[in-house]
Amino acid sequence: MVNNFRGENLNEFQEYFTEIKDSCIACGASQPGLWASSGPFKAVQCAKCSLIWMNPSSNLTGLDLYYKNYIGRRRLNNELKMSQRKLQYVDDASFIERFISEGKILDVGCNGGFFLEILSHDFQKHGIEIDREAVKFANNTYKDFGKNVVCGPLENAPYEDSSFDVISMRGTIEHMTDPVNAIKKVSQLLKQNGLFCITATPNGMSVAADLYRNQWTLFHPVQHIWHFSPKSLSIICQRFGLKLIAKEFPYMGTPYEDVKQNIKDIADAIESRWNDSDCSLPVSPPFFESMMSLMFKKI
Numbered sequence: 274m275v276n277n278f279r280g281e282n283l284n285e286f287q288e289y290f291t292e293i294k295d296s297c298i299a300c301g302a303s304q305p306g307l308w309a310s311s312g313p314f315k316a317v318q319c320a321k322c323s324l325i326w327m328n329p330s331s332n333l334t335g336l337d338l339y340y341k342n343y344i345g346r347r348r349l350n351n352e353l354k355m356s357q358r359k360l361q362y363v364d365d366a367s368f369i370e371r372f373i374s375e376g377k378i379l380d381v382g383c384n385g386g387f388f389l390e391i392l393s394h395d396f397q398k399h400g401i402e403i404d405r406e407a408v409k410f411a412n413n414t415y416k417d418f419g420k421n422v423v424c425g426p427l428e429n430a431p432y433e434d435s436s437f438d439v440i441s442m443r444g445t446i447e448h449m450t451d452p453v454n455a456i457k458k459v460s461q462l463l464k465q466n467g468l469f470c471i472t473a474t475p476n477g478m479s480v481a482a483d484l485y486r487n488q489w490t491l492f493h494p495v496q497h498i499w500h501f502s503p504k505s506l507s508i509i510c511q512r513f514g515l516k517l518i519a520k521e522f523p524y525m526g527t528p529y530e531d532v533k534q535n536i537k538d539i540a541d542a543i544e545s546r547w548n549d550s551d552c553s554l555p556v557s558p559p560f561f562e563s564m565m566s567l568m569f570k571k572i
Contacts (some may be wrong), residue, residue, distance in 0.1 A: 289335025314494035376438030382445030386411035460513035
């Protein structure tokens with residue numbers, strides 16, 4: 274049987290789905306309930322804090338295989354998505370620069386350095402990324418900061434504690450096998466009063482997530498292990514002295530906005546669900562609150 278997920282054959286990755294977590298990494302509650310499924314892949318939800326996660330999820334071997342040359346397979350060969358993403362980088366950079374516009378910054382999961390390039394030149398830019406080809410691209414492309422992009426997981430980052438003014442994760446934390454230890458490392462690397470910025474991250478408490486479930490455009494069995502919310506991320510961050518100081522839900526003014534059509538699509542989906550709660554829906558459109566930007570401060 275071919276496990277075809279929106280045109281992508283995930284057969285070769287199914288054997289790596291061995292990571293089982295039956296208690297919530299945010300609040301510790303046990304016995305999560307089924308939230309959505311797609312073929313053999315299942316997502317569950319915590320009844321207490323509403324965190325959603327793939328259970329089981331892929332282990333590191335499977336993720337290493339999936340993300341090998343991700344920049345070539347899923348980035349550079351898609352001109353439309355690259356152009357849309359570049360416009361979104363500007364919005365996400367402006368969110369960070371409202372709070373800080375200079376100092377030493379680390380972008381975790383920086384891919385080829387595309388987001389770092391957009392940030393103010395007053396930053397001393399560093400990046401860490403697991404895709405070796407993406408790191409090579411950054412090293413060879415950006416003269417001012419390319420040499421500061423390194424390959425490896427955040428937990429093995431070659432930096433001293435309290436060395437960064439700001440750490441960013443743009444579309445990153447939902448991919449991590451162990452986001453709790455990643456956030457702990459972020460806190461260690463940040464200076465006192467330093468900032469931890471999460472952008473371009475799915476919001477599992479959004480209307481579209483709840484309505485579409487496995488057809489939510491941001492649901493992906495391999496890529497998106499976790500669907501956080503401001504609440505669930507705050508619970509984790511508070512353990513490590515990181516306080517939520519700002520949140521936004523980018524949609525209006527983004528390259529993905531099409532208000533009239535998107536509202537119509539959502540209304541049609543609601544009507545379909547009203548008439549038949551088990552009906553099949555198309556993949557969801559971009560919509561209000563589906564994505565979130567969060568700013569935490571080390572206190």
